[in-house]
Amino acid sequence: MKRFIGFIKKEFYHIFRDKRSLFILFGMPIAQVMLFGFAITNEINNVNIAIFDKSKDVTTQKIIDEITASKYFSNKQFITHQAEIESVFKRGKVKAVLVFEKDFSKKLTKDNLATVQIITDATDPNTANTITNYVSSILQKHQQQINKEIKTPYKIVPESRMVYNPELKSVFMFVPGVMTIILMLVSAMMTSISITREKELGTMEILLVSPLKPFQVIIGKVVPYIFLSIINAIVIVLLSIFIFKMPVQGSLFLLSFQSVLFIINALSLGILISTISETQQTAMMISLMGLMLPVILLSGFIFPISSMPVPLQIISHVIPAKWFIIILKGIMLKGVGITILWKETLILVAMTVFFIVLSIKKYKIRLE
Amino acid sequence: MKEKNVIQVKNLTKKFGDFTAVDNITFEVKQGEIFGFLGANGAGKTTAMKMLIGISKPTSGEANVVDFDVYTNPEDIKKNIGYMSQKFALYDDLTIKENITFFGGIYGLSKSIIKQKSEALINELNLQEVANELVGSLPLGWKQKMAFSVALLHNPKIIFLDEPTGGVDPITRRQFWEMIYKTAHNGTTVFVTTHYMDEAEYCDRVSIMVNGKIEALDTPKKLKELFNVKNMNDVFLKLARG
């Protein structure tokens, strides 16, 4: 037992003496949470817009002022020729151009119909769509105002209620994702690299020949990263709560339990990776390219899974991060407990067991 | 005829913060000598050598190697010396031939000379069958002999060997020292660090470093007489005990 403790101590020394890596291990989560909280959002703001007003009358002025007053738009510039539209798009200067036809007010009064072209740079479909929708809705509002005197019967007024996140703060969606990514990275990647490094340096064989049992070696390697991950998780949660006022509606105890479960899951994945990597480089590349990117993109972290093609939705089922994000969002934002989250929890447990069993099998093969 | 000094060192010091790794050492090495740079692990031998081969800047003191100042002309020194590091530093994922071609090319040897030397080296070391195998698959002793020969490709005036016989069996060690003798016989100066005291017997002169300082500098014979012992091992023990 004492040998085991001594081994664990050595692992801790390794980590804590590597100041550069340590800095990254702790700095990374903090930087990410800050970025997501303050800088990164999938909302649309500050879009540059150009107006081609062929009418320049009172009505168009009013509409333009109202549209551009919104936080969606920042700079507005006026263009005077059709050809300019293409050039402002090509230069990347604006993302939308509104074209008001000639004699706008007159047409509205006489023909009861006037048109506005909403031309958007649709290379970014999200922005294009949002801008188009927004401008259309402003135009509709104006239309209704003009028609105020006319009785518009049969009025349906929808009232929307946004639940779990009434202020639509994007950080609430991102924090569970960031936490998942960081835990996955620290636990899976670091563990796989740490074990593979011993293989590469040849010290793994020394360890295996020592009185320590193989499973003790593995556990010993893994324990420091459990610690680090837990600290990271706590830091992220604290930052979110205090700086971004993210709620934790549900039980803190359940949150901790689930986090530890996920950490163990990620660790077992790291161990599995180390059994198939001979060099650190390989382990890193597998962790990064094979793990990180799919996790970020397929876990529901940023992009909604429901919008993906069905094959990808199926693949997302085997990504542990996806289940953990559901659990996190459930506990933190919805305030639900284990009665609702039992399915996801069970899946995580099953995956963990699967990784561990697979690692043990691969390990035994190597030793033979 | 006075023999030329190819290495001259005066009050050479290297500090890392508060720690003095090399403490004010002074010595010379004559052309064609086999000079043994002895000392325990951590005595400062490798640090001193790194200054002489131009990859570490001294903290203070003077040092000249093949008449070039280590402070101002390290690159000129490098043209004239060969080096075999403790890790043998050949590329495990290149073949023997490819390693030779690479290092020959780095030293500016022409293609024809490289070819010629490559054949000579392979023949001399009996590596014909494994010439196109990756170096990583060779046993340690072969790698070590290869590294030594590669370091000599460009006919350097001095060759620096850092613990060249670490981890190999006694027979290979013996063979290696035969190679060293041959090299010295051809006029190349050999500067070798080691912590194997018995290898000291093979050198023309040795210096013994203890805690960064040179505590003894002379031929093995004279040192044994001085300390009244039968072998270099005992010389070292007497010195180390202080």
Next chain:
Amino acid sequence: MKTIGYIIQKEFKQIFRNKAMLPLIFVLPLIQLIILSNAATFEIKNIKFSFVDYDHTSLSRELIDKFEASTYFNIVDSFSSEKIATSEMLKGNVDVILEIPQYFEKDLLKDKKTSLSVIINAIDGAAAGVENVYINQIIQNFNKNVSVNLLQPSDKKFLPKSIVSIPSFWYNKTLNYKTFMVPGILVLLVTMITLFLSGMNIVREKEIGTLEQINVTPIKKHQFIIGKLFPFWVLGLLLLTIGLIIAKLLFNIPIVGSIFLLYAYTSIYILVILGIGLFISNYTETQQQAMFIAWFFVVIFILMSGLFTPIESMPQWAQYLTEFNPIKYFVEMIRMVMLKGSNFTDILPLFIKTLIYAIVMNSLAVWSYKKTT
């Protein structure tokens, strides 16, 4: 010059001999490109929609049919009470609940205002906003149709005036997300591979001791560095090529602008990345450290590059910081040239900034590489 040739030769041999790494360098990124371009989308589809109909009239059913017909929403279930519906939302089974009140039809026909209650899961705030817009659109359309259908002849005196908006989506008529994401993900892959490989490569030589051996040779700094980095420069361009081919063949991404311009810019861009890799490797002792630091910067740069989320939406201070982010320029350039056909003058500011970055970064990197420490 010849010396550089020897180093390049050795590097290529080592890269292609590394059986484990080759698939990771080529196959894996490209698989990622294919799979992930399909995943990355902010499009709203298949929203789990449910309703609680307290009215049970033909009008309420008509309204529900409108939602059924919409491609945005999937009607998952209907519930008998709001309480049950909200608990289902808690379980994650539905994301939108539409509540149609009793007397919906009656009130509407009696020319009264009726209200509909909509509950939206807003954890993904931006998506919720968009869903709300769609819901409103559907309801407004329904409203208009009801008005038009039930309009009495006498009301026709007052014809409503219409301001009609004509949306026009340039460069990407179908609002295809892949068009937006594929070039961006390509940028990501080229950047990551060249950065990690170049950074770790030099550190590995440090770790195994061959770097020391090289430093003892008379080889000049710049010869060594050029020789080391050139293979990865080639690799980067190779990845770009394969990526572009996949983009065109598999995803039908338009390549409107000049391909030569794409390559010209990318050549300079890769130099920036290699410079960063080299710089990092000069200050790290182990591969793990090098990779870590590289990863740290890459993640931050990628998140702030406008690849996934727009730069304009960021606060001013963050936008200012992105001026120092080389990935941002590459993402902008590739979208401008590939999708809009921007020419050299259009991307000149990007080009110049990247060029300056390349010069500065590589000078720093070369300066910080010391043959003698």
